[in-house]
Amino acid sequence: MVNNKETLTIADIAHKAHVSPSTVSRVLRGSAGVVDAKREAVMQAVRELNYRPNIFAQSLASGQSMTIGVLTQNFGSPFYDGILQGILQGLEDTDYWPIFADGRWQTDLEQRALENLRDRQVDGLILIGGELPETTLQAIAASLPLIIVARDLATLPDQCISLDNEKGGYQATRYLLEMGHRDIAHITVPATYHRIVNDVHERRMGYKQALHEAGIEPDPRLLVEGNLLQQSGVLAVETLLGRGRPFSAIFAANDQMAFGARLALYRRGIRVPDDVSLIGFDDETSAAYMVPPLTTMRQPANAMGCAAAKVILDMINDKSVGAMKFAAELIVRESVRRYR
Amino acid sequence: MVNNKETLTIADIAHKAHVSPSTVSRVLRGSAGVVDAKREAVMQAVRELNYRPNIFAQSLASGQSMTIGVLTQNFGSPFYDGILQGILQGLEDTDYWPIFADGRWQTDLEQRALENLRDRQVDGLILIGGELPETTLQAIAASLPLIIVARDLATLPDQCISLDNEKGGYQATRYLLEMGHRDIAHITVPATYHRIVNDVHERRMGYKQALHEAGIEPDPRLLVEGNLLQQSGVLAVETLLGRGRPFSAIFAANDQMAFGARLALYRRGIRVPDDVSLIGFDDETSAAYMVPPLTTMRQPANAMGCAAAKVILDMINDKSVGAMKFAAELIVRESVRRYR
DNA sequence: CTGTTAGCGCATTCAT
């Protein structure tokens, strides 16, 4: 690059403030004590010249990039974006800046994105979901502050920020039970499903637990499987109806499948909640504007993202704090009706 | 930073390949001809040592950051996130990387985010929406490749990637007219509304145009205003009903307000589309899963984002291409019914 | 507390 006189450097302001470049650096990053008079002079010069440091030079010299890598899996999904939003908020007013990448639930993309982020020398890494093997994550955690959101790994208990999914599933089912429902169907994902496995399976555990406590033996015919997308909710209800096993309520493991279920029921002329009650999980924005509004479990995506940001900053600054577990909250709206 | 022997540099691989550091640099960035044998030797060494260049050193030395700044206004909104997704896609398989910032429709935040992006020396800038004054944008455009998505500025015709909103509004209204509707209400935003002003106002122009052509004088009592959020759609319908002016169809300027309208009608016991037809704009994902599914105008957010990425890359490489205008597409679903 | 010196890792002259 040609040194066009347009780029001011630390030397320019050192000159103007009658101090040495290092002193300028010191006041700018507050790394050491500087006498008030000089500090003021430097600040003054910085202001007058409207000087902005070159972050590449800073990073090169200091070895810190002041960035946090964030690897999501589904850019555009309400839930994941909620987490990103939280991270953005949590990083606001700090000197760190997030760098996003999207793995799109494809391991090879995820891998490449990860390498990209490391090449960018991120000072910390926040992973949202993902399918990277646990051993890989352990290796990363050993060399870099790492936080994993929405995934709960046994070997990395202090770096996971996740939801108590079992409790959430339990609460949702309890609610239906308390409304008098006994034949409660559940839309889940296959046991072999490789994504977000734990989350959804834990919700199913909660469902079964609640039934057990109520003295109801879970009926496999009331369990249907989808892939978390809306369309699969439609199919799930079709399957369910095809089995001929009566039910009065459905608990879908996420809102998107609940939307699909809602549509399938509508097509069949089955009214919600008059004929069948429905409950979802996630509290996606549009859930409130369904007709009728969907009762759902709210997953505090924003709060989790925010927490992730805070925790990773603490890790970077060695104030080692542990990770945390969040609870989902039941949002009662209209699509559940007292049964009988 | 201490030079722990862990970081390989260009010198290490130069040594291993028996060439000079400059040659390594040359083959890595293909900046000059290098004899095949040496090139191969270098590549070999790079592979064996798994060398990754330090991007900060690269940027510092070259003056290029290989990043594109992306300033959105509403992280988490389906439409804006669709654009981000498109940008991500468009940048895939290039050497550029996006850096996101969120202005949250607050001018001061937007301003600060902008400064942050410039401090990060982005090689190009993509603005999505936003309220920055046109003069500011002109100044930026003079010093940096700039693309503005979802905003149409008269003084920067070649940098705006936007939608033909008037045509979209026209098409939506035409469709309702063709179904036999004559009393078509429209939910828009106030004339003084400062955000996305043009987009929504142009849709209203299209609405009026279509009515005119059909020989219908637009009735101000059929025009209600919201703020683009769902809740305001609820209020809009309440207002409309309060006016006592009959209507058989509603065209909402965006899907979110259509969702709200849908809910308000439901609460009043007015059936869609049996009693009132409804049409939205944006084709948000959940529109397809409404009950009944919402007919809407699809705005190609993804394609626009992708185009923005392509165009800005061309600008950076001096292959100056103009910006472009996209058309919205009518997505016919169930919530419009032939009238009478 | 502060100025001087020496890199950080790479791109790019300039010679050859």
Added chain:
DNA sequence: ATGAATGCGCTAACAG
């Protein structure tokens, strides 16, 4: 075509 030298703008270790 290629190696040596120089500098990008800043931080940090070293003296004083």
